[in-house]
Amino acid sequence: xxxxxxxxxxxxxxxxxxxxxxxxxxxxxxxxxxxxxxxxxxxxxxxxxxxxxxxxxxxxxxxxxxxxxxxxxxxxxxxxxxxxxxxxxxxxxxxxxxxxxxxxxxxxxxxxxxxxxxxxxxxxxxxxxxxxxxxxxxxxxxxxxxxxxxxxxxxxxxxxxxxxxxxxxxxxxxxxxxxxxxxxxxxxxxxxxxxxxxxxxxxxxxxxxxxxxxxxxxxxxxxxxxxxxxxxxxxxxxxxxxxxxxxxxxxxxxxxxxxxxxxxxxxxxxxxxxxxxxxxxxxxxxxxxxxxxxxxxxxxxxxxxxxxxxxxxxxxxxxxxxxxxxxxxxxxxxxxxxxxxxxxxxxxxxxxxxxxxxxxxxxxxxxxxxxxxxxxxxxxxxxxxxxxxxxxxxxxxxxxxxxxxxxxxxxxxxxxxxxxxxxxxxxxxxxxxxxxxxxxxxxxxxxxxxxxxxxxxxxxxxxxxxxxxxxxxxxxxxxxxxxxxxxxxxxxxxxxxxxxxxxxxxxxxxxxxxxxxxxxxxxxxxxxxxxxxxxxxxxxxxxxxxxxxx
Numbered sequence: 001x002x003x004x005x006x007x008x009x010x011x012x013x014x015x016x017x018x019x020x021x022x023x024x025x026x027x028x029x030x031x032x033x034x035x036x037x038x039x040x041x042x043x044x045x046x047x048x049x050x051x052x053x054x055x056x057x058x059x060x061x062x063x064x065x066x067x068x069x070x071x072x073x074x075x076x077x078x079x080x081x082x083x084x085x086x087x088x089x090x091x092x093x094x095x096x097x098x099x100x101x102x103x104x105x106x107x108x109x110x111x112x113x114x115x116x117x118x119x120x121x122x123x124x125x126x127x128x129x130x131x132x133x134x135x136x137x138x139x140x141x142x143x144x145x146x147x148x149x150x151x152x153x154x155x156x157x158x159x160x161x162x163x164x165x166x167x168x169x170x171x172x173x174x175x176x177x178x179x180x181x182x183x184x185x186x187x188x189x190x191x192x193x194x195x196x197x198x199x200x201x202x203x204x205x206x207x208x209x210x211x212x213x214x215x216x217x218x219x220x221x222x223x224x225x226x227x228x229x230x231x232x233x234x235x236x237x238x239x240x241x242x243x244x245x246x247x248x249x250x251x252x253x254x255x256x257x258x259x260x261x262x263x264x265x266x267x268x269x270x271x272x273x274x275x276x277x278x279x280x281x282x283x284x285x286x287x288x289x290x291x292x293x294x295x296x297x298x299x300x301x302x303x304x305x306x307x308x309x310x311x312x313x314x315x316x317x318x319x320x321x322x323x324x325x326x327x328x329x330x331x332x333x334x335x336x337x338x339x340x341x342x343x344x345x346x347x348x349x350x351x352x353x354x355x356x357x358x359x360x361x362x363x364x365x366x367x368x369x370x371x372x373x374x375x376x377x378x379x380x381x382x383x384x385x386x387x388x389x390x391x392x393x394x395x396x397x398x399x400x401x402x403x404x405x406x407x408x409x410x411x412x413x414x415x416x417x418x419x420x421x422x423x424x425x426x427x428x429x430x431x432x433x434x435x436x437x438x439x440x441x442x443x444x445x446x447x448x449x450x451x452x453x454x455x456x457x458x459x460x461x462x463x464x465x466x467x468x469x470x471x472x473x474x475x476x477x478x479x480x481x482x483x484x485x486x487x488x489x490x491x492x493x494x495x496x497x498x499x500x501x502x503x504x505x506x507x508x509x510x511x512x513x514x515x516x517x518x519x520x521x522x523x524x525x526x527x528x529x530x531x532x533x534x535x536x537x538x539x540x541x542x543x544x545x546x547x548x549x550x
Contacts, residue, residue: 026400026401028399028400028419029399029400030399031397031398031399031422031423032397032423033368033422033423033424034391034396034422034423034424036375036376038391038394038396039366039375039376039387039391040386040387040390040391042378042379042383042386042387049378049379049383050376050377050378050379051363051377051378051379051429052374052376052377055068056365056374056377057373057374057375059373059374060371060372060373061367061372061373061374061432061433061435061437062372062435062439062467063435063436063437063438063439064435065435066433066435101124102124102125102126102129103123103124103125103129103149103151103217104125104126104129104130104132104133105126105129107126109124109126115127116130116149118149118151118152120149120152120303121149121151121152121155121303121304121306121307122218122300122301122303122304122307123149123151123217125149130149133149133150133151151217155217155307155310155311155314156310156311156313156314157314158314158315158318162212162216162311164205164208164209164212164315164319165208166205166319168201169201169204170197170200170201170204171204171207173251173252174200174203174204174207174251174252175200176254177251177252177253177254178196178200178203178254178273178276179196179200181254182196182272182273182276183196183197183200191258191272193271193272193273193274194271195271195273195274196273198323199273199274199276199277200273202277202320202323202324203251203276203277203280205319205320206247206251206280206281206284206320207248207251207252209312209315209316209319210244210247210248210284211248212315213244213308213311213312213315214244214245216307216308216311217304217307218304218307218308219244219308221301221304222243222244222287222291222305222308223243223244223245224243224245225241225243225245225246226238226241226243226290231294234294237293237294238290238293238294240286240290241290242283242286242287242290243287244284244287246283247280247283247284247287250280250283251280256276256279256280257276258272258273258275258276258279269327270325270327270328274325274327274328277324277328278328278331278332281320281328281332282332282335284312285332285335285336285339287308288305288308288309288312289339289342289343291304291305291308292305292339292343293339293342293343361379361380361381361382361383362380362381362428362429362430363377363378363379363380363428363429363430364377364378364380364381364383364384364411364426364427364428364429365377365426365427365428365429365432366378366384366424366425366426367424367425367426367427367432367437368424368425369417369420369424369425369439369518370518370519371519372439374429374432375424377429381408381411384411384426385407385408385411388402388407388410388411388421388422388426389402389404389407391422396422397422398410398421398422399419399420399421399422399423400421411426414426415427415428415431415437415438416438417438417439425437457472457473457474457524457525458471458472458473458474458475458477458478458511458522458523458524458525459471459472459522459523459524459525460472460478460481460520460521460522461520461521461523462519462520463516463519463520463521469520471525472522475503475506475507475511476503478506478511478522479503479506479507481522482506482510482517482522483501485517485520486501486517489517489518506522510522511523511524512524
């Protein structure tokens with residue numbers, strides 16, 4: 001007899017309870033790993049909070065125990081595998097137009113068609129546009145070629161269509177901004193300078209140059225202030241933000257004041273207008289210095305700054321250098337030296353952490369499931385979330401689309417080797433050290449007969465940990481195991497997509513070649529040798545076996 005709702009339902013209105021909808025998680029996609037060097041640093045003040053111990057990065061971690069690697073000892077991972085990473089993403093989010101558009105026609109570039117990339121600057125061209133601008137020079141074959149473009153030379157010179165207005169007249173905006181206070185012709189001027197007229201012309205020329213720079217290649221990047229909502233750690237690295245638009249506005253509004261440049265030992269070297277001229281020039285150089293200080297050397301954004309600095313130097317050398325008094329030139333030289341000292345080495349990706357005395361967390365290790373090594377550690381799950389979102393914002397692909405609302409869930413799930421994030425497991429560091437974590441399962445085909453030691457002719461081995469995984473009596477059985485291992489590995493599926501998977505390819509590339517899947521190799525052994533193989537130093541635990549141990 002079927003029970004009535006009133007007999008089984010606890011709700012007051014007598015209706016049956018609603019079934020909770022099961023949350024459907026998106027299906028992850030296969031991606032290559034992010035290069036280890038791209039994981040952002042966690043900074044608090046000037047302190048790097050990476051909680052790694054000295055031995056962490058030279059240790060292979062397995063559920064059966066940790067294996068320290070001696071100095072100079074190979075980890076068994078083929079060198080070719082080290083290159084199987086996502087391509088470096090060098091451009092901050094929102095500023096990709098100068099690598100996705102042809103610099104000649106401004107139309108979007110199709111990576112599947114032939115593209116010409118300059119080897120010295122971030123410029124890229126359609127093949128046809130490059131040929132036209134290069135006066136018919138031959139172009140190398142291939143999908144994407146690195147050539148030196150003509151515009152690299154144009155960055156260092158002032159061509160006829162680059163020239164500024166130079167009629168020796170003072171712009172009305174400059175006159176209104178500074179004339180009432182500094183012009184000797186104005187009886188009410190409070191700080192009249194004999195050099196006013198000439199220096200006002202130079203200020204106007206600087207303004208005109210900045211307008212030209214804004215319209216030159218990549219000038220739009222430097223025309224406005226960097227958005228600190230997008231680049232959140234910018235102010236932790238850059239103490240004085242500056243951009244072309246701000247300089248032009250300050251010039252037109254008379255917002256430069258000579259007292260700002262005064263040095264006790266050099267107060268009487270320059271008059272007020274010369275000091276204003278110095279302040280304006282320092283701001284221009286500050287724009288370029290900030291670019292080089294924040295961005296890694298060699299990145300597209302850094303090279304865009306080099307394009308702009310080269311063009312500025314061309315204008316400066318033609319229109320300004322010889323007109324500047326020696327004390328001002330000396331001050332500029334001092335500024336250049338201080339900038340070079342501040343830049344020092346190459347900057348790294350970084351973010352500012354919260355006060356660690358108030359928010360202590362459990363360190364999280366970014367763990368390579370193939371090499372079984374730690375590539376990066378963060379002091380807390382909160383910092384790990386920030387790092388993951390930064391990688392996503394930098395343009396790196398992940399198995400699942402990250403958002404601020406789901407990143408915690410995906411990092412929690414990334415402890416499972418079948419649910420990696422950016423190609424890695426994200427595991428609490430103490431679990432790694434205790435061996436309390438899952439590894440990639442090594443699939444065994446129960447339909448295949450278990451070979452006896454004397455009949456083993458092929459041995460499967462994890463070269464990272466030195467563990468002997470399984471023996472096979474025939475090429476066919478080893479090939480079947482290889483197919484299962486290949487199907488279970490994200491990176492192997494990506495690397496081998498479209499490649500032959502038959503027995504002949506397995507024999508040629510793996511048994512008789514030097515290929516591997518995530519450090520796992522299949523090699524031939526003599527039967528009598530297999531019978532005397534030493535026992536594995538530890539048991540590699542599969543996912544199912546580990547679950548049954550809990």
